[in-house]
Amino acid sequence: MKRLLFKIFGRYYSTAAINFRQFTTYCYSILHPYHYDAGRYQGTFLAKSEKLENNVSGTKVDRIIYVFWTGDNDITPNRIRGIKSLEEVSGVKVQLVTPENLSEYIVSNDPLPEAYNYLSYVHWADYLRTYFMYHHGGGYADIKQTSASWGDAFERFEHSDAYALGYPEIGFMGVANGGIENQTLKIDLRNHWRYLIGNCAYICRPKTPFTAEWYKETKRRVISFTPSLKLHPATDPFGKENGYPVPWEKILGEVFHPLCLKYHDRLLKDKALTPIFENYR
Numbered sequence: 260m261k262r263l264l265f266k267i268f269g270r271y272y273s274t275a276a277i278n279f280r281q282f283t284t285y286c287y288s289i290l291h292p293y294h295y296d297a298g299r300y301q302g303t304f305l306a307k308s309e310k311l312e313n314n315v316s317g318t319k320v321d322r323i324i325y326v327f328w329t330g331d332n333d334i335t336p337n338r339i340r341g342i343k344s345l346e347e348v349s350g351v352k353v354q355l356v357t358p359e360n361l362s363e364y365i366v367s368n369d370p371l372p373e374a375y376n377y378l379s380y381v382h383w384a385d386y387l388r389t390y391f392m393y394h395h396g397g398g399y400a401d402i403k404q405t406s407a408s409w410g411d412a413f414e415r416f417e418h419s420d421a422y423a424l425g426y427p428e429i430g431f432m433g434v435a436n437g438g439i440e441n442q443t444l445k446i447d448l449r450n451h452w453r454y455l456i457g458n459c460a461y462i463c464r465p466k467t468p469f470t471a472e473w474y475k476e477t478k479r480r481v482i483s484f485t486p487s488l489k490l491h492p493a494t495d496p497f498g499k500e501n502g503y504p505v506p507w508e509k510i511l512g513e514v515f516h517p518l519c520l521k522y523h524d525r526l527l528k529d530k531a532l533t534p535i536f537e538n539y540r
Contacts, residue, residue, distance in 0.1 A: 425456030435512020
C-alpha cells in the first residue's frame with residue numbers, strides 16, 4: 260500500500276508520512292513519559308552506569324567553543340565562514356583545533372588509541388569531540404554558521420545541575436538509531452526524540468556520568484575496529500572508499516543519542532545553539 264501511494268502521490272505522500280510520524284511520536288512521548296529502566300536494555304552499554312559525583316550545581320564551565328578541522332586539507336570557504344560566524348556571534352572564545360595544536364589537549368595518561376590513526380577525517384572529529392567533552396568540557400560546535408549568542412546558555416548552564424545543554428533535536432528523522440540492533444532502544448529513541456538534544460552543538464561539564472559513559476563506549480568501539488581498520492584504513496575524508504569498516508553513526512550518534520535519552524533529566528535545551536544547516540561544506 261505504501262509503495263502504491265508513493266507511486267500515485269510521489270513526494271507529497273513522503274512529506275505527509277513524515278509529518279504524520281513526527282506528530283504521532285511527539286504525542287506519544289507526552290502521553291507516555293520516558294523513564295530510564297536499565298532492564299529494558301540488557302546486553303547494551305546503556306544498561307551500565309558510571310559511579311561519579313553527581314553534585315555539579317554551580318560548578319564553573321570553561322566558556323569556550325571547540326571546533327575541529329582534523330585533516331591536512333585546506334579549510335573550505337563555507338567552513339571559514341562558519342568559524343567566523345561562531346567567533347563574531349557566539350560571544351565566547353572559539354578555539355580551532357587542528358593537527359598542529361591537537362597535542363596540547365591530549366591528556367598524558369590517556370593518549371589517542373592506535374585505531375584513531377586509521378579513522379576518516381569525519382570520525383576523527385567524532386572521536387575528538389567526545390574526548391574533549393569528557394576531559395575538558397566547555398562547548399563544542401560543528402563548523403557551521405550560527406545565528407545567536409551562546410552567552411546566556413553558558414550562564415544558565417553554569418547555574419544548573421545539568422550535565423549538558425544543547426539545542427532540541429529536530430525530530431525523529433534526526434535520531435541516530437538506524438544501526439542500533441537492540442529493537443527496544445531503537446523504538447524508544449524514535450518515540451521519545453523530543454527528550455534528546457542535537458549532535459552538532461552543545462555545552463558539557465567534564466567527567467560527569469554522561470560524558471564518562473559517552474567517552475568510555477566511544478573509545479571501546481573505536482578500539483574494537485583496530486584489526487579491520489588496519490586492513491582498510493580511511494583513504495578519503497568521509498570513509499566511503501577502500502572498504503572502510505566503520506559505519507557513519509557507529510562511534511558518535513549511536514552512543515550520544517541513547518545516553519541523551521538515559522540522562523534526559525540532566526539535560527537542558529536552548530535553541531540559541533541551533534546551527535544553520537544550509538551550505539556549510
